Amino acid sequence: MKDTSRIITSSQRGTVKEKEYLPEHILEAMTSSLEGKFTKKQIDNIKQKTLDGFGMSTV
Amino acid sequence: MKRLFVQGSSFCDIDCDYCFVRGRNDKARLSLDYLHDVYRIINNSETDVEIVWHMGEPLVLGFNFFKKVLEYIPVSEHIRHRIVTNGLLLNDDWLSFLADNCISLTISSDGPIEVHDRYRTSRKEAGTFEVVHKNLCRSIKKGVCDSVLCTITKESLSKAAQIYEYFSSVGVEYLGFNVERQLDSPEIQVLSLEKFDSLELFWKDLYEAWEKDSYSLFIREFYRTLSALNSDECPLQPDELKSNYNYSLSKNGDLYKYIPQIAGSDSLVSSPFFVGNVKNLNSFEETSELPVYSEMLNSQRLCSEKCDFYRFCGGAFVLEKLVENGMLNSTSTAACERQVIQLAKVVSRKHG
Numbered sequence: 471m472k473d474t475s476r477i478i479t480s481s482q483r484g485t486v487k488e489k490e491y492l493p494e495h496i497l498e499a500m501t502s503s504l505e506g507k508f509t510k511k512q513i514d515n516i517k518q519k520t521l522d523g524f525g526m527s528t529v
Numbered sequence: 530m531k532r533l534f535v536q537g538s539s540f541c542d543i544d545c546d547y548c549f550v551r552g553r554n555d556k557a558r559l560s561l562d563y564l565h566d567v568y569r570i571i572n573n574s575e576t577d578v579e580i581v582w583h584m585g586e587p588l589v590l591g592f593n594f595f596k597k598v599l600e601y602i603p604v605s606e607h608i609r610h611r612i613v614t615n616g617l618l619l620n621d622d623w624l625s626f627l628a629d630n631c632i633s634l635t636i637s638s639d640g641p642i643e644v645h646d647r648y649r650t651s652r653k654e655a656g657t658f659e660v661v662h663k664n665l666c667r668s669i670k671k672g673v674c675d676s677v678l679c680t681i682t683k684e685s686l687s688k689a690a691q692i693y694e695y696f697s698s699v700g701v702e703y704l705g706f707n708v709e710r711q712l713d714s715p716e717i718q719v720l721s722l723e724k725f726d727s728l729e730l731f732w733k734d735l736y737e738a739w740e741k742d743s744y745s746l747f748i749r750e751f752y753r754t755l756s757a758l759n760s761d762e763c764p765l766q767p768d769e770l771k772s773n774y775n776y777s778l779s780k781n782g783d784l785y786k787y788i789p790q791i792a793g794s795d796s797l798v799s800s801p802f803f804v805g806n807v808k809n810l811n812s813f814e815e816t817s818e819l820p821v822y823s824e825m826l827n828s829q830r831l832c833s834e835k836c837d838f839y840r841f842c843g844g845a846f847v848l849e850k851l852v853e854n855g856m857l858n859s860t861s862t863a864a865c866e867r868q869v870i871q872l873a874k875v876v877s878r879k880h881g
């Protein structure tokens with residue numbers, strides 16, 4: 471079951487139109503897909519590892 | 530935190546055309562004596578270590594080997610193990626063993642059968658999709674596999690939506706895309722992408738499939754690119770450029786620094802990264818920075834001055850610069866173009 475709770479719903483769009491597609495929202499949406507499977511600490515680690523691991527395309 | 534990549538054997542039970550590992554037919558394995566030395570080095574060091582079994586197929590080493598590994602280097606608060614595997618040998622016994630011992634799994638899959646079976650084949654050119662698919666689903670269900678790596682080949686270019694759909698349907702949690710790239714000579718690796726093949730359309734189709742799916746999958750490349758787009762400064766810190774972070778152990782006990790793949794790659798390119806044999810070392814910290822490290826930092830500086838896409842990368846691709854350009858002090862590799870620049874252009878256009 472996909473968790474779309476953090477995606478802006480169509481009823482909210484009128485008020486935050488210009489922010490609708492700002493990456494921040496998407497970053498939150500993709501992170502929310504990890505919730506329920508990982509703890510908050512693990513998710514923070516995953517995010518940090520993703521930003522750190524650029525040269526290392528092996529993991 | 531440090532990361533130690535270990536080549537238990539360079540042997541692999543399959544023979545993917547694009548693989549960079551040398552000696553894929555060579556069944557020689559890492560002597561367990563070296564693990565004793567590795568444990569001594571870890572214990573004398575100051576930080577946590579993630580040991581990543583890679584560069585050859587680790588599971589061909591067998592159960593008993595990994596039972597011994599855990600006797601020599603037990604999982605603890607400070608030590609974790611990860612196995613990067615082609616997924617073929619993952620039966621129930623393996624999955625229980627990995628789960629019981631908290632060993633994480635990264636599985637290589639190129640997506641749906643028509644893409645996966647194009648290059649991920651046995652020595653007799655037979656496809657491996659059916660088995661890998663079954664094992665990938667079981668590993669995810671069991672909570673053992675937390676990440677999947679997908680290599681982008683020529684076969685993938687027009688099939689981004691199908692690839693997205695496939696990984697979404699099997700329930701992958703974390704997905705990374707590696708564009709096929711030259712890390713060794715053409716005798717070792719045969720690449721399908723040609724010089725002028727562009728990935729822009731692939732990234733665009735993938736992004737649109739992801740967008741349509743409410744950004745539900747955690748895709749490493751999009752996370753990095755969007756984070757960069759969202760930051761004033763470059764948020765990426767390539768770990769190969771971090772001081773004393775990545776180490777890499779070849780099956781003969783030789784330890785290398787900085788670039789994970791180096792222990793399984795070309796010995797001519799790898800020599801500047803050679804630290805010593807683990808038998809003669811006491812701790813990670815005693816190994817001072819190698820002369821090549823200042824060249825790597827100079828190369829990163831050059832990137833920050835010359836490359837308009839530095840923010841999306843951080844000046845990585847050390848091995849690619851060496852193999853493709855023949856020198857570190859350079860920019861612009863095929864990997865830069867395909868893995869960073871074309872991707873950044875697509876994502877920026879979406880948010881421009």
Ligand code: SF4
Nearest residue numbers: 832836842860861865
């Ligand atoms: S894309 Fe290439 S040239 Fe640009 S910063 Fe990264 S490594 Fe340097």
